[in-house]
Amino acid sequence: MEAYNISKHSSFYTIGISYKKADAAIRGKFSLDEAGKNALLDQAKSAGIDGLLVISTCNRTELYGFAQHPFQLIQLLCKNSNGSVNEFQEIGYVYKNNDSISHLFKVGTGLDSQILGDFEIISQVKQSFINSKKKDITNPFLERLCNAVIQASKRIKNETEISSGATSVAFASVQYILSKIPNISDKNILLFGTGKIGRNTCENLVKHTKNDHIVLINRTKGKAEKIAGKFNLLVKEYSNLQEEIRKSDILIVATGAQKPTVSKELIHTSKDLLILDLSIPQNVDPNVQELDNVTLVHLDQLSKITDDTLKRREKFLPKAEAIMNEVETDFKHWLETRKFAPTIKALKKKLKTMKDAEIDFQRKKIDDFNDEQAEIISNRIIQKITTHFANHLKDSSDNTGESIEFINKVFQLETTK
Template sequence: MRNYHISKHNSFYAIGLSYKKADAEVRGKFSLDVPAIDHILGKAKEIGIDGLLAISTCNRTELYGFAQHPYQLIKLLCDQTNGTVEEFQEVAYVYKNHDAISHMFKVGTGLDSQILGDFEIISQIKQGFYRSKKLEMANPFLERLCNAVIQASKRIKNETELSSGATSVAFASVKYILDNVDDISNKNILLFGTGKIGRNTCENLVKHSDNSHITLINRTREKAEDIAGKFQLTVKDYGDLQTEIRKADILVVATGAQLPTVSKALIYTKKPLLVLDLSVPKNVSDDVKELDNVTLVHLDQLSQITDETLSKRKEYVPKAEAIIERVKKDFLKWLETRKFAPVINALKDKLNTMKTEEIDFQTKKIEGFDQIQAEIISDRIIQKITKQFANHLKSNEVDTEDSLELIQKVFQLELHSK
């Protein structure tokens, strides 16, 4: 059986950057779409990296995987994006082994999100794992870890109110509109892009603004029609974008493209226009700011909104952390067992060989030797001996690596890898 564990020779790393140190522009340089993620996984496989998971959202880009050195993962990321190693190192973090495991738990449960308790990230981890599995880059360690993080996330959702109240990027944008625009119910709102954030924004707008003048535009019209139908909203063609911007008082851009989809050239409006860009990389060009009557607000500014909902959420952080600790403890227990299982199995094989040789010898030597009883007693003793060793290895006071080495040396064990 092959080992996937944290060992002296191949460590588990989490490398990445997030909104904490990297602004939207830098995050944009390192953002990954699905083909780029697949390319990274393919390259990792070629260089012998065993197990890799990639996630990229508007707030972070991260790789989790086994490597000799974290630089292998950093290089994979930088080679596949527009960012340089130097830029990455300025804003990056690198976690190793147990710290990397803890980091994934924190990220996956919304404790590290730009808006506390924003659970969008867990679906990214699920998708990331699905891609790794598809490209045979998901080893049992990663599978077990992702499942543990998903389990912790579910429990936190069900057992705490960490994600209570409508707080997310979508809600933050709607809150900004409500706080900064008078007479909202009579304003024309145009939503460009109907991906996940666009959908959520639309839902929040309908719920909180009491506004029926909302128009949707998406490159593929069907997607916009699906959402519009749900809320009785207007849908226009992608070709009408310029005309619709001219009519709009508020433009929300959530297109999720790799390059800007809205620039100064598209905007010919005489009245004030508020533009919210909810995309990373930025989907609205900075040249829009040159227009006197246009106000441009990006996701990073929106995410600084703190309201009662957020301060209420903070109360549930200790409870969420306690759930993470319990789930993580089970995962680490499994990991420890997996780490020494090959040695215990090899020890069992060795003792069984000794038993067989001894019983054969005694059968020939002693007349009427009861082989069945001897087998029963020997098996029970072997069971007790291996259990003693397993308990010793599980103990917190023990250096597992040294003990494993000693057991292998004393019993001259050969570990078979299949």
Template sequence: MKHYHISRHSSFYTIGLSYKKADATTRGQFSLDIPAIDRLLLAAKGEGIDGLMVISTCNRTELHGFAQHPFQLIKLLCEHTQGTVEAFQEVAYVYKNHEAITHLFRVGTGLDSQILGDFEIISQIKQSFYRSKKHEMANPFLERLCNSVIQASKRIKNETEISSGATSVAFASVQYILNHVPDVPNKEILLFGTGKIGRNTCENLIKHTDNKHITLINRTRQKAEEVAGKFHLVVKEYGDLQTEIRKTDVLVVATGAQLPTVSKELIYTDRPLLILDLSVPKNVSDDVKELPNVSLVHLDELSQVTTKALERRKQYIPKAEAIIDEVQNDFTKWLETRKFAPIIKALKKKLKTMKEEELSFHSKKLEDFNTEQAEIVSERIIQKITKQFANHLKKKEVDTEDSLQLIQEVFQLQINADE
């Protein structure tokens, strides 16, 4: 069986960029859609790269794979995106071997996410692994590593509360509606504005409220229709805003206007109306609070909810890191076994041969030679010698390849290719 180990000829690298140093425009230049990922994997295969995984989301683009030099992977990324090597070098990170493995664990468990505890990335890691497998670019090392990251992610999700609480304004606003409006599925909801926050709020409303009475209004009707079409919602004209407000129970305002678009004069309602203003700057005038049936909640209040949730999540980081350490140590042990086993096995075999030769020699030479006792003593010495070598090879600061080479040369070991 072939060994996929970290060696001086082929090291495991992570090269990439993320929201931490690269702005949205730069990330866009290096983003990869699925056809581009397929082309990149095929090109890597053609170059003889053995084992590669590609992750591309709105927050990061990363290549995880084996190469003689990280530039091989950087070149592949730049050849299959709009990005240049110069632009990459300004915002990039390159991790090798142990650091690359640790990085993937942190990414896959939501500790490196823009929103702490965001577990969406794990499904993207799974997808990228299956894509590599499809192109025969997923070796046993990558398979075991991905499975270990998935295992750590599951445990963190189950054993900590690092993903609890609302962390996006869109989600927090829907949670607010659910907590403050009775019988939400049967209430009339009007969403005014279909920008990014409006779209996200719309998705969260559909996902979490089971409400079938959502109406959209946008200054540009076409944009509202694009969002509505995706979710089969009703679209009304901008001119109908006042009429629609009169009929609604919950008004979500998420427009990008510089001045308030909803004022006291626009509202005539004889039933309770909850208004959520998710706009920056404010798009709902404070004077609506003077109306007897109206309650107004602004983005700032909801942002405090998300900030508190994120602060609360931070207390679970040490527990999450302890879980990562545990799972990563298991992975490292597995890796060491694959790497050292053939050499240690051959060394033990060589020492046993030496032992048998010596025992045979002394039993013939000495009349009262105690073969049984000598057998026990020499076996213990062999165990201790092989353990010393194994412990030496496990040290992070040791150049494993050089050490393995030296052991092989000193003891003139024959390694079975099938080991």
């Protein structure tokens, strides 16, 4: 089945890279910040691409859109990120039409996540649609598709326990810290940056450790103060970073910068320091590991921490997949209907024109001609005829195109897409 095409020559493609084949360093190269996403959408619009979603998270960067060839989308991604076409060809993937639709359902429902049942991704799907809508680069197909994926995600969350128990990178971070650091409530913890996973980790640390001396530093102090108030953190100036690192037992880095913000040159401490880098791209230079007292743990290592919660979640996978498949099938049926809707509409219009002419002719010939009854009977016949055609087109999905062409030819229809 061909997906609903915006133009005769375009298909619906997904191009992307994810944690499955790309490590953190490569994912960092292909990641897009807000400015990159906006520039990409503007360029796509100028290039005549009608309908595009851009998703960039710590685990994946993906473009979903209509193009004449997937290379158009690959070029857009490489132009606006630090990734190259050669690298993409090594680790990237391309899906088309039905496969592309299925992939977005898997991603949006958390069934393709690094941690099964992680529902963070659905808010990214929503946000990517909002961004595209602001740029006027969406269409009815994308809107309906995103709504269907959101509906599937909600149902899986409500009808299964696949997201039960606390399993996320933030939770894994706290688990790791608790298992490695004794007397955590007495330790000095420093959060550098205001990235979402870092914030969630700190919130969990406050909850689980009763630690009341967690320090937050961010380049923008106003942003730091806003978050600090929420999580009961102390805020220090960016200029104090080196001094605060010296005092710390644990450093959590979540700056969202495109290049490393912490290197061994910043670290002047002889006591043991655990550094958690919760950023994509990596924000901690690997050279910190040259220091004997420093342990560096990256997001990817934390994502691999599996526990009983995760094993328990796998039991609910079949039910979650069944719900996803049901919503996806409904969406694809709607898609089929959209393909022949213009033909049925044009057929109805043609039959109505024939009916009006015939009633007009009979009115002149027959005395006491009953217009009302003639309208009722002929409209019902037209409805029955068009329903028969619609059912035929619905049931013959393998050769719908040929049937549409035949109906158009027989009735000399003028259809509008």
